[in-house]
Amino acid sequence: MGTGLMRFGRRMRWVPSVSVCNIRQFSTSVCDNNPPAKSFNLYTAINQALHIALETDPRAYVFGEDVGFGGVFRCTTGLADRFGKTRVFNTPLCEQGIVGFAIGLAAMGNRAIAEIQFADYIFPAFDQLVNEAAKFRYRSGNQFNCGGLTVRAPYGAVGHGALYHSQSPEAFFCHVPGLKVVIPRSPREAKGLLLSSIRDPNPVVFFEPKWLYRLSVEEVPEHDYMLPLSEAQVIREGSDITLVGWGAQLSIMEQACIDAEKEGISCELIDLKTLIPWDKETVEASVRKTGRLLISHEAPVTGGFGAEIAASIVERCFLRLEAPVARVCGLDTPFPLVFEPLYMPTKNKVLDSIKSTVNY
């Protein structure tokens, strides 16, 4: 389906430069023993996670369109050579087949790590994900489950992907009890969250911000580590307004935070990481402190997951809120090529919204 048309670097973008040990509320022992950590980009971090997943579990399988030679984004490079073509293999170009096959494989106690080449092409598999994977455990009364299933898919803007290589379809899956939806913001996060997703006993849809595959570089521990699901993280502390986002959008939001700080506005930035089931408590605690909330995502604003966050926080923090909850998101249009810079929730849109919310 995918045309493998990704050519990175057409438009440079700010790259998150958080170092491994500066991050607060980091809940694993990554920093404790100073393990070796070299700089890697996001696709290499994903590749490391897949190597570890296959290495540590003989019942783990990686498959999808073009994964055999390394994948159109190179995430599966070297896996087939190392683990053999029976564990790492190409499938026919059929997303519902990939996910259906993966559900069956997972139902037999395997770790089925399926790749959908672009999130834009996940829709033929929607039925298998929504009606089958999500309900497999529930409908059988826990006799059967497909918890070993992880579906990886590159998502989001990339500068030239237009309608069918840019979408952010996360909200569709956040409406499905039984699924987990996880989106990492950086290489180190991607590796830890992917390993957690693969080993989580529930089906997980794991969206990888494709714009960051090569652009985002940071120190990534080389050993096997996992980051907890359903735990949000405050990646920048502040006192005037809470910003919530996920994936590639966080880097835009962080730039807005830096600019706002120059104008004397102190922003708290939260990476939600897992969208369902999501960590309301961390967001609630932050909004109780700041009294203001802004949510930003690339997906169209109407019916986006930002709406759910806004409603939940208004329910919990109504009397503490000093301004309406703001949303800075993609427009309610299909994702356009030439108009991409107009469509996107850019830094200045976020900055403007921060200012108007604080000055409400």
Added chain:
Amino acid sequence: MALWFTRSRTVVLQSLKQKHAFWAATTPLRSSSSTVPFPCNSSSSSPNLFWVNGRFKSTLAMNQLDSLPFSDSDDEQCFLGGVVNQRLCNSFYCPVKIYSSVALKQALDFPGGKVTYTSEMTFIPESQEKRVPCYRVLDDNGDLLIGSHLHQMSKEVARKIYNSMVTLQVMDTIFYEAQRQGRLSFYLTSSGEEAINIASAAALTPDDVILAQYREPGVLLWRGFTLQEFTDQLYGNKGDYGKGRQMAIHYGSKKLNYVTISSPLATQLPQAVGIAYSLKMDKKDACAVAYTGDGATSEGDFHAGLNFAAVLEAPVVFICRNNGWAISTNISEQFRSDGIVVKGQAYGIRSIRVDGNDALAVYNAISAAREMAITEQRPILVEALTYRVGHHSTSDDSTKYRPLEEIEYWKTTRNPVNRFRNWIVRNGWWSDKEETELRSSVKKQVMHTIQVGEKTEKPPVADLFSDVYDVTPSNLREQEKQLREDMIKYPQDYPSDVPL
């Protein structure tokens, strides 16, 4: 693509112009020469006539075709074993004239093997002249056909098959009536398809993993699912392994390797491939067995399942119960192929058509299919021709869309249970006395399970929230807490038989 369409239109138009007997010779599927009223679309007009009469709604399209340069010349006509492409021969020239015989002897090395060349521009016909024959062992009266190769079936297996078919019949009758009386919310019978249900199950081993559609409870019955287990699922009571969450007839049993039924059609086919792939990797002496009806073969997942199975060389037996009807949709409105069996070859899957109302034939075919699937690590497709004698479900009245005589014919003359009984009676393995006793005994047992099932309490409120995830997340815990408070506050709004 656009070019191809243009040409193929021309082909058809021109072949009609030449009045070749092509269509007549290749459309036996739509004719009703058979005396057996199998539900083929005998009343519809032939597809080519429909094509000509109904194709050009737009005058623009017709004008476009009119403007194409036709030649009426019969010279150098290439008759290509079926389809004549007069226009292409005349407008371009016949390839025979320009290619040497040496060139024709060359072959193309192409993935999948050598492809030879031909100067004959032959389109593969859309169907074979004769329909794929249907394998059977017993005739309608239960007599062994001369020359049929019968796998040895012991008296014990034969008796168990018959016993199970009768049990399924009786169970269906009583549950159906119970639904009509308002005691059950929903039911769906397997009437007319008892042989496929039971004989296919008999040909498998308990290690083979079953992914059924929903009209295959007989497989579970064969494997030892008790009448009480069936009843408890229908009532969604505490005994239901599905904890009262799914509609009636959505059975499942981990113990019996029978994956819990889901309503969406054909979704189980690609899943069966994943399960089979796991069996293959574990070098198990077992296969996955996926059942579907004829309607489900139109779903995309049917294609996904068969193609994945072939490409990944997975030991799956696909069993399609072609019973002629998908609710009210006749197979003539479902596909234009010679049923399902011919689809296998396009995927590179070995396939057979079997008389689904001949338990011995089903048993033989599935035994052989299973053996090949496992020893050769490949998928096999079995199309079983049968008829849905009952309504689709208790929500359906099939007399609204099909003639009573048709139903009656399949219920009596082609009854799979009677046919098998004739055979075992003739073998001296069954008697009328046993028949009476069996039917009466099963009836009593089913009635008893209904009495028990009705009285058994429903699953507790906690089961509404468990199993969505392996561990219940905080949003569900909050919702459960809220619901429990509401249930105490407004007990009249909630069913009294669901314990808190």
